[in-house]
Each structure stands twice: as C-alpha cells, then as structure tokens.
Amino acid sequence: xxxxxxxxxxxxxxxxxxxxxxVTPNEAVRRYVAIAADRPMTKMTMPIGGDVxxxxxxxxxxxxxxxxxxxxxPFRTGKRAVPYFVEFPDFLKGTLQFEDPPHHTQLRKLVQxxxxxxxxxxxxxxxxxxxxxxxxxxxxxGSPTNLVPEYAVALPIQMLANLIGVPPADxxxxxxxxxxxxxxxxxxxEELLQNMTELAGYLTALIDERRKQPRxxxxxxxxxxxxxxxxxxxxxxxxIAMLLITAGFDNTANFICAGVLSLLKNPDQLAVFLEDVDGxxxxxxxxILRHGRMCMYDKASGGxxxxxxVATEDVEIDGQLVARGDAILVDPASVNHEGRAYPDxxxxxxxxxxxxxxxxxxxxxxxxxxxxARMEMxxxxxxxFTRLPGLTLEGDPVMDMNNLTTPIVDLPVxx
Amino acid sequence: MPKVFYVQPDGSERVVDGAAGDSxxxxxxxxxxxxxxxxxxxxxxxxxxxxYLAADDRQYFDGPGEDEDEMLDCTASDREDTSRxxxxxxxxxxxxxxxxxxDEQT
Numbered sequence: 001x002x003x004x005x006x007x008x009x010x011x012x013x014x015x016x017x018x019x020x021x022x023v024t025p026n027e028a029v030r031r032y033v034a035i036a037a038d039r040p041m042t043k044m045t046m047p048i049g050g051d052v053x054x055x056x057x058x059x060x061x062x063x064x065x066x067x068x069x070x071x072x073x074p075f076r077t078g079k080r081a082v083p084y085f086v087e088f089p090d091f092l093k094g095t096l097q098f099e100d101p102p103h104h105t106q107l108r109k110l111v112q113x114x115x116x117x118x119x120x121x122x123x124x125x126x127x128x129x130x131x132x133x134x135x136x137x138x139x140x141x142g143s144p145t146n147l148v149p150e151y152a153v154a155l156p157i158q159m160l161a162n163l164i165g166v167p168p169a170d171x172x173x174x175x176x177x178x179x180x181x182x183x184x185x186x187x188x189x190e191e192l193l194q195n196m197t198e199l200a201g202y203l204t205a206l207i208d209e210r211r212k213q214p215r216x217x218x219x220x221x222x223x224x225x226x227x228x229x230x231x232x233x234x235x236x237x238x239x240i241a242m243l244l245i246t247a248g249f250d251n252t253a254n255f256i257c258a259g260v261l262s263l264l265k266n267p268d269q270l271a272v273f274l275e276d277v278d279g280x281x282x283x284x285x286x287x288i289l290r291h292g293r294m295c296m297y298d299k300a301s302g303g304x305x306x307x308x309x310v311a312t313e314d315v316e317i318d319g320q321l322v323a324r325g326d327a328i329l330v331d332p333a334s335v336n337h338e339g340r341a342y343p344d345x346x347x348x349x350x351x352x353x354x355x356x357x358x359x360x361x362x363x364x365x366x367x368x369x370x371x372x373a374r375m376e377m378x379x380x381x382x383x384x385f386t387r388l389p390g391l392t393l394e395g396d397p398v399m400d401m402n403n404l405t406t407p408i409v410d411l412p413v414x415x
Numbered sequence: 416m417p418k419v420f421y422v423q424p425d426g427s428e429r430v431v432d433g434a435a436g437d438s439x440x441x442x443x444x445x446x447x448x449x450x451x452x453x454x455x456x457x458x459x460x461x462x463x464x465x466x467y468l469a470a471d472d473r474q475y476f477d478g479p480g481e482d483e484d485e486m487l488d489c490t491a492s493d494r495e496d497t498s499r500x501x502x503x504x505x506x507x508x509x510x511x512x513x514x515x516x517x518d519e520q521t
Contacts, residue, residue: 062456065456066456066457066458105460108460109460109485112460112462112486112489113488113489116462116488116489116490117462117463117489117490117491118462118488118489118490118491119489120491121491121519353447353449354446354447355447356444360454362454362455362456363455363456363458364455364456364458364460366454366455366456366460366461367454370454370461370463371463371491
C-alpha cells in the first residue's frame with residue numbers, strides 16, 4: 001500500500017494512500033485522480049484471501065480485462081480463496097462468472113440469446129406499461145411513499161420474471177423468494193434459507209415443465225439447447241437462473257435509486273433530463289452507472305473492487321509487472337473517476353457522451369444482463385420523472401449496511 | 416492514416432482518424448461516438464457495436480465468421496445484409512471505412 005503524497009496542479013497536496021477510509025465524495029474523486037496519476041495499481045491486503053493488485057487506471061483495467069492470461073479457475077476449483085472483503089458463497093463460485101473459456105464461452109452463448117439486446121428491445125414496451133401501472137398504484141395510495149418496494153425493486157423483479165419465464169400467477173411468491181436471496185428485507189437466516197430452498201424447488205419444477213413444453217423464455221432456451229453437446233443438466237440451469245436472480249434485480253434497483261437521488265440532488269441536471277427525456281435517458285443512465293453511488297452517500301471510501309482474476313504468467317500492465325500467480329482486480333470507482341479517462345470526473349453530467357465506465361465490467365466477463373439493466377433504468381427514470389416531475393425527497397434514504405450490496409431500503413418521496 | 420466515417424441514424428456524420436490495426440469499434444469508443452457501446456471489448460459476446468457497413472466498403476473485409484454471425488442475430492436493431500459487428504472490422508492503411516450506426520443500440 002502506497003502513501004506517497006502526490007502534488008496536483010492546485011498545489012494542494014493530496015493523500016494517495018490506498019485503500020482510504022470515508023471522506024466526502026469530492027475528496028474521494030480528488031484522491032482517485034491523484035492515485036491514478038501516481039501509479040496504475042496498488043497491492044492491497046484483503047480481509048479474505050490475501051494480497052491483490054487493485055487497478056486504478058481506466059486503460060490499464062481494459063488491458064487486463066481483455067487479456068486471456070488472466071483467469072478465474074483457481075477460485076472456481078477452490079485452489080485459492082478469492083481475495084475479497086467477504087467470503088464468496090459457494091453457489092456463486094460455481095457460476096458463469098468464475099468460468100474461463102472455452103467452457104465460459106459455451107455457457108455464455110446459451111444465455112446470451114435470451115438476454116440479448118434484441119430480446120430486451122422486445123421487452124421494453126412491457127416495462128413501460130408496468131412502470132406506469134406501478135406509478136398509478138403509488139398515486140392511488142397517496143404520498144409520501146417508500147419508492148424502493150413500490151417501484152425500484154418491483155420493476156426489475158417483474159422484468160426478471162418475464163425473462164426467466166415465471167407465469168404471471170406465480171409472480172407474487174417469486175418476488176418474495178427472489179427478494180430474499182439478498183435479504184433485502186433484513187430477514188433472519190432460517191427464513192432466508194427457507195426462501196432460497198423454496199425458490200430452488202420452484203425453479204426446478206419450472207425447468208422440467210419448460211423442457212416438456214417450451215415457450216419463448218430463458219428457462220425454455222436453456223432446457224432445450226439446440227445441440228446435444230450444449231445441453232445442460234437441471235443443476236446447471238438452476239445455477240444460471242439463481243445467478244441471474246441474484247445479480248438481476250438488486251443491482252438494478254439500487255441503480256434506479258441512485259438515479260433518482262442523483263437527479264434530485266442535481267436540479268440543473270434534472271432540468272436537462274426533463275427537457276428531452278427520451279433523448280437524454282441513455283447518456284443519463286451511463287452517467288448514473290459511472291457516478292451514481294457518489295450521489296447516494298455523504299461519505300465515500302476507496303477500496304472497492306470487481307471479482308478478481310489470477311495471472312497465469314508474468315504480465316506487464318502499464319509499466320507494472322504482475323507476476324504469475326498474482327491476483328488482480330479493478331476498482332470501478334477509481335477507474336470511473338481517474339483524470340485521464342475523465343478530466344472532470346467529479347461532475348454529474350447527464351449528457352456526458354465519452355463515458356468509458358466499468359461499472360458493468362468489460363471484456364468477456366462484462367455484465368451479461370447489461371442490456372436489460374440499461375433498458376430498465378432508462379424506462380424507470382423516464383416514466384417516473386415524466387409522470388411525477390415534482391418528485392421530492394421526504395427524508396434521508398436508508399441503506400442496509402449489513403448487506404453485501406448495501407442496498408437502499410427506504411427512499412421516502414412525495415410528489 | 417485511415418479515417419472512419421460514422422453516420423448517425425439522423426444522417427449526421429462524424430469523421431474520426433483511426434490507426435491501422437484498431438477496430439472500427441475501439442476507434443468509436445475511444446472517441447465517444449454515440450450508439451457504439453462495445454462492452455465486451457471485441458470478444459464477440461455483447462452485440463452492442465452493431466453497424467451497417469457501406470456496400471462499397473464490403474470489398475475490404477472478409478465476411479462475418481460463425482461467432483459474429485450468431486451475435487448478429489442478437490443485435491437491438493434489425494439485422495440487414497450489410498450488418499457487421501464493428502469490433503470485427505479492423506482498419507488498415509489507405510482504407511477509409513464508412514458505417515451507419517443503427518437506430519437503437521441498447
């Protein structure tokens with residue numbers, strides 16, 4: 001861990017230690033800029049799994065993520081503990097994101113078609129209709145309300161149910177189970193376990209049904225892979241479905257909340273957004289993905305990271321030797337704010353066009369659900385602010401700091 | 416230095432200087448060309464760098480391989496005969512490339 005003082009052009013010294021504890025978001029961005037100017041990466045000791053290189057520069061991160069000499073096999077096989085802040089659950093280590101080519105390519109191709117931009121485009125109309133319905137319900141109940149369960153979580157769960165192929169009649173229980181996979185409601189462990197077991201049992205039965213009577217949905221596609229060598233066992237399909245559920249609504253719901261907060265806290269940018277909602281929504285969503293979490297909290301810490309890789313041989317990245325066997329990961333907050341990629345990275349700019357953020361990763365492990373997440377965020381924010389342009393905060397948002405993804409659980413708003 | 420001519424769906428055109436060996440996708444991403452996302456970095460697994468290649472420029476490139484062909488079925492905008500993934504269009508000296516960005520690139 002370095003602690004060099006880096007001198008910026010403002011002549012004010014900036015602490016370039018990494019990781020760093022809670023500071024204001026603006027100070028965090030100042031540090032990211034200074035750290036990345038000082039060095040491409042820092043070696044950091046994790047609470048679990050030992051040392052890992054953490055990349056700070058955007059271009060260096062792209063280089064690493066695009067290089068097949070970095071793999072995840074030692075983590076998947078259990079040969080090495082994943083250097084991270086918490087222990088990764090075994091079921092996640094058995095999923096696609098811990099696979100390397102060629103098996104990764106084979107599995108990914110199977111899921112890709114079901115969640116492709118083309119399929120997502122076909123889902124947009126139903127997302128818009130559902131967003132309107134949720135707002136109708138909210139308005140009927142009256143303000144103030146907690147936007148999280150009423151809108152930000154409800155919309156992605158509905159879309160996930162559509163994608164996977166959950167019948168409309170089963171959606172309420174599916175919603176309960178899938179929400180429980182990340183303990184959004186802060187439930188006791190026995191209850192959580194029971195919910196996950198019920199969800200797994202439900203999905204297994206649905207896989208069987210879709211194998212017999214396929215429809216146009218993900219479970220049908222997976223259960224009826226076109227070539228014999230691509231066919232998957234029920235267990236493999238279940239793992240993919242559980243991964244999509246785990247990754248598929250909580251992150252999106254959080255980013256919808258981050259978007260609402262970012263826009264409400266930056267009224268000038270909300271005005272730009274409202275002037276041309278459909279035109280600005282795509283770039284606004286990218287900016288929320290890049291910078292939104294900085295608008296959620298009063299303080300930001302430096303030390304986050306995407307899932308790491310292991311170097312299979314000595315590789316030099318941006319002048320730094322990463323030795324064979326070293327673990328390495330990308331700190332998205334750092335690469336999303338560093339000065340070469342973003343000369344004004346502290347600014348929330350809904351029209352930002354050159355925005356090479358890595359919140360959804362990059363390379364062959366980039367987020368499989370990215371097209372769906374983008375579409376849901378665009379729809380959620382466009383419909384919400386078009387219908388309720390006078391939306392205002394009715395108190396401080398509440399985060400669940402005990403949860404891995406620190407979701408917002410209460411976002412009180414009125415209109 | 417090869418140039419890439421990016422035409423947006425509204426007809427507006429942007430010309431970017433490229434470098435031989437770079438792809439039409441990476442040139443677009445590096446220069447912030449709207450509508451070309453290229454999130455998988457060219458590993459043929461995202462279908463977010465779809466473009467329509469000008470008919471006159473098709474002579475400069477081999478046709479789509481099997482993996483590209485499969486991904487072209489997944490693009491947000493309709494596939495046409497001239498559809499390509501821009502990550503597979505590699506620039507070379509003396510050859511300018513003209514592409515049109517599709518309507519919707521989610």
